Amino acid sequence: MTPPVDTVLFDIDGTLCEYRRPGNELLAASFEARDVTPFFGIEDYYARYDEFTATTDSADELRAACFAALAADRGYDPELGRAVAEAYTAERDHRNVRFLPGAREAVAALADEHRVGVVTNGAPAMQAQKLAGLDLDDAFEVVVHAGYDAPAKPDPEPFHRALDALDADPGSSVHVGNSLAADIAGARAAGLRSAWLDDGSVPDPEPDYVLDSMTDLASPPWRR
Template sequence: MSAPVDTVLFDIDDTLCAYRRSGAEVLAAAFEAAGVEPFFAIEDYYDRYSRFADRTDSIRELRTACFAAIADERGHDPDRGRTVAAAYTAERDQWNVDALPGAREAVNRLTADHRLGVVTNGAPGMQAKKLAAIGLDDAFEVVIHAGYDAPAKPDPAPFRRALDALDTDPSSTVHVGNSLTSDVPGAQAAGLRAAWLSDGSTPDPVPAYTLDSMADLHDPPWRR
């Protein structure tokens, strides 16, 4: 029998909130603004994110280094990648985030009888602004910025760091996230149960719980 859940950790991006424009839309706008013919897709950036997180101090530095490396790999001048990165930053910074439906209420309900934390891949300053924008900047006892405070997810280290900070046990902790490549395997590797915010695909690895929306946490599945 599973231990009762007393702690919930959350991802931020596409779990608690989402940009009003997708990364693919922003990248397309960045190529256009920079006057550069597109030479990579947004997935190429996401796939390389963890490689640069440990060696850069901000999301702008990370993006610049990553885009320059992709340009070099594809036979372009790295400065072309840096130009696109600057345009991407300008386009992204013009847009704020919105809370996902049900996210704020889920956090507010769970805080009554759970300890709450965040484990997110992302720069501290950028992620703090997102939590503030959706009114959840004071909702969590601990926020671990994977890739900065610890290795990026799916490494189990950031989850363990959150557990240590909360002085709680993995067997009584659930991590809520949308990613089958970082959230679910990372949480499972750290001994946590994973609650996956579904995108309609067949999950692999298989989480302990599948959520159709954040509203499913208003009556969390581990209580049913």
């Protein structure tokens, strides 16, 4: 018999919240601020983000290293990439985030009867600002910054670290996230059940639960 769920871990970006000002808009403004014709897109940045988590100590350092590498790959001076990254940092406000529909209510409802925590692929200072901007500073019993406190998701270690802090068992825990590659694969590797925020793609790996929106967690699917 499947044990009841007593612990819920959340991803942050794209699960609990999103930036009010999207990344593609910020990147365009950053190139404009440096009077440079854009030479890469926001998806290029996102695709290479994880390459730099182990060698940098903050989101700003990571972005600078990534933008420098993207510039060099395209035949530009890496320092030009760093200059664009500096402009991006000046434009970005990590507190300027908003809840995804139903996310605020989901956290509040689940916290009433579950241990709750966060496992996020994001720098500590940056993610702390987001939680503060959402007024969730004290909502979670543990926050693990994968890629900084532990290897990045989908490595199972950050999930195990969160569960150890909560004295929780993987078999009675669920991780909620939007990324199949990071959240769902990582939860599976760590022995947790997973709830995936559907983005319309074909799920691979297959999550245990599929959410049309975070509103679905008002009545958790593991109780239906």
